Each structure stands twice: as structure tokens, then as C-alpha cells.
Amino acid sequence: MQRIGIIGVGEIGRAIVEGLRDGGGTAPEVFLSPRGARTAAELSERFEGVHVCADNQGVLDRSEVVIIAVRRHDRQEALAGLRIGDDRTVINLMAGVATADLRRTLATRAPIVRAIPLPAVRERRSTTVTFPSHPVVDSLFDQLGGALPVADEDAFNVFSALTGTLTTHYAYLATLTSWAAGHGIAPDAADRYVRGLFQNVGRSLSDETRPLHRLAADHETPRGNNERVRTTWFDPANAAALAKALDGLLTDLA
Structure with a gap:
């Protein structure tokens, strides 16, 4: 995995970037959306190989793996009209947004994996629940503390509810x-x-x-x-x- 994009650079997006760039070894290039402009600019200045794109489509065009971390109620505004190739891998961090829902919004056949990373990924010590298991996504979160793939979306939602505590x-x-x-x-x-x-x-x-x-x-x-x-x-x-x-x-x- 050489290029990761993040659309929605809030607390979790920041934590993922910090975990990847502070972990030593070879880190992937990271492309950030301008959403969360102050945080994106700070990360770009702080880390070599972290770039801020002009728009969300620019993130998709430059990335092999795209992390979508916008707030659930902002997703239509942030994602409508974007074009994403079927050869990309999409990681959905939006709580309560099912895979089928996101697939309709993006109109893509690309693999979509749901995940629940927590802020401790910045120290690479957070277990991240994923569904479905995907080698690229699970490998990414293994670098950040460990991946915990679950069997189905119902089980994923139980873990998501636990996170709400x-x-x-x-x-x-x-x-x-x-x-x-x-x-x-x-x-x-x-x-x-x-x-x-x-x-x-x-x-x-x-x-x-x-x-x-x-x-x-x-x-x-x-x-x-x-x-x-x-x-x-x-x-x-x-x-x-x-x-x-x-x-x-x-x-x-x-």
C-alpha cells in the first residue's frame, strides 16, 4: 500500500495520520481532503509525504485506499458526484452508515470495508473492528494496534454501540x-x-x-x-x- 487518502480530517483522521507517520519504517503517502482545513494543513506541514488536495475528487484520484471519515449527516454533501474507480479500496468510518447505503452514494463496485478506529491508533495501540475482513484494510490497522474482523454487519453494529460508551x-x-x-x-x-x-x-x-x-x-x-x-x-x-x-x-x- 503506497497511497492512502482521507476524506474528513477530524480527530480520527489526524490520529490515523500520526499513527502511520510516527511508527517508523516506510510510511505510505497520505492525501488529505481540504475538509478540516486547519488540521489537514498542520499535518501536511508536520509530516513529509502528507499532502492536502484541492478537493475530495483529488483525494480519490491519487489514492489506492480511501478512508471516509466525514460525519454521517454530512456525507451527501461531501460525497455526492464523486467518481471512484473499482480498483480502489474504500474504508467507511461513518457510524450508522451501512455498506449498501455508501455503495449507492458512491455508485462504485470497489470493495467497501467498515471500521471503528479509536484515537489510540495514534500510539498504535487500539484494536480496530472491521467488516468484512479484507487483507489490505486489516494489514493497515494491524500497523495501528491490531485489526478485529467480525462476521457480519450486525456484529459490527454491536461493537459500534459499545464505542458509544x-x-x-x-x-x-x-x-x-x-x-x-x-x-x-x-x-x-x-x-x-x-x-x-x-x-x-x-x-x-x-x-x-x-x-x-x-x-x-x-x-x-x-x-x-x-x-x-x-x-x-x-x-x-x-x-x-x-x-x-x-x-x-x-x-x-x-
């Missing part, structure tokens, strides 16, 4: 720091402590010999503080509310 985790941590500040702890001290606490939790997740429920049990003392908060706050009703929210999101993504 990410900012809830950050908001949970922010709520903890606000609670501590409300009890007289300096906000910067609370922030530092909560970050360190959950960074250590994150490190424990690298132990794949223990399933998640086992990790929870191993960090809990019977009738201890952790068990008390888990059973009084994250009770069956709370767990059911989370499942209901995910079910609703999954319905919208299908």
Missing part, C-alpha cells in the same frame, strides 16, 4: 473529581488522583488471562468499599438502564 467513562471520572472537590479537595489534586487511579486500572486490563468479571472480583474485598459502591450504585436497575441505552443506540445504528 467512551465519553460516558470520561464523564464518570469527571463526576468523581467534582464530588471530591465538593468535599474540600483541591480540584487539581482530585483530578491527579483520579487519573492515576484509573490509569492503573487501565494497565490491569492488559492481563488477558483474567476475564473482566474476574478482574472486578479480584479488586474487591467482601463487604469492602468497592463492593459497597458497586452494589449500591451500579445495581440491577442501573445495569438495566445502561443495557436499554445501548439497545436504543443499536437500533439506530442498524
Whole structure:
């Protein structure tokens, strides 16, 4: 793979470029759309072999693999009228946009692969779900932390729904720091402590010999503080509310 194009240079587009260019070794040429002009220009100035095209058609014409990362509700404006050869490979990062939908918009027979890269691809440590499995696409994301191909689009949408919980985790941590500040702890001290606490939790997740429920049990003392908060706050009703929210999101993504 020598040439990659990205249409829609937001946070994920930036992360992909950084992961590819900071990884050492031979990196592909990258062609960026002018959409997200400030980010595209900054990446072009920062990395040799990263270019900003005049328009989206220019990205398609110069690339072997095209990553489409525009927002779902902007796709008609961004993609309408584009011409893409059947010899290209298209990677669709738009949540809730099925392969058949995108194929109609692009009017192409080129392979289309859906993917869910996360910002951690910039450090090449994010597992990216893909559908269907495709050697070129899976090889690309293997460079960025690993590819996880799934069997069908229904399974892909389940993983997409799980991704929708990410900012809830950050908001949970922010709520903890606000609670501590409300009890007289300096906000910067609370922030530092909560970050360190959950960074250590994150490190424990690298132990794949223990399933998640086992990790929870191993960090809990019977009738201890952790068990008390888990059973009084994250009770069956709370767990059911989370499942209901995910079910609703999954319905919208299908």
C-alpha cells in the first residue's frame, strides 16, 4: 500500500495520520481532503509525504485506499458526484452508515470495508473492528494496534454501540473529581488522583488471562468499599438502564 487518502480530517483522521507517520519504517503517502482545513494543513506541514488536495475528487484520484471519515449527516454533501474507480479500496468510518447505503452514494463496485478506529491508533495501540475482513484494510490497522474482523454487519453494529460508551467513562471520572472537590479537595489534586487511579486500572486490563468479571472480583474485598459502591450504585436497575441505552443506540445504528 503506497497511497492512502482521507476524506474528513477530524480527530480520527489526524490520529490515523500520526499513527502511520510516527511508527517508523516506510510510511505510505497520505492525501488529505481540504475538509478540516486547519488540521489537514498542520499535518501536511508536520509530516513529509502528507499532502492536502484541492478537493475530495483529488483525494480519490491519487489514492489506492480511501478512508471516509466525514460525519454521517454530512456525507451527501461531501460525497455526492464523486467518481471512484473499482480498483480502489474504500474504508467507511461513518457510524450508522451501512455498506449498501455508501455503495449507492458512491455508485462504485470497489470493495467497501467498515471500521471503528479509536484515537489510540495514534500510539498504535487500539484494536480496530472491521467488516468484512479484507487483507489490505486489516494489514493497515494491524500497523495501528491490531485489526478485529467480525462476521457480519450486525456484529459490527454491536461493537459500534459499545464505542458509544467512551465519553460516558470520561464523564464518570469527571463526576468523581467534582464530588471530591465538593468535599474540600483541591480540584487539581482530585483530578491527579483520579487519573492515576484509573490509569492503573487501565494497565490491569492488559492481563488477558483474567476475564473482566474476574478482574472486578479480584479488586474487591467482601463487604469492602468497592463492593459497597458497586452494589449500591451500579445495581440491577442501573445495569438495566445502561443495557436499554445501548439497545436504543443499536437500533439506530442498524
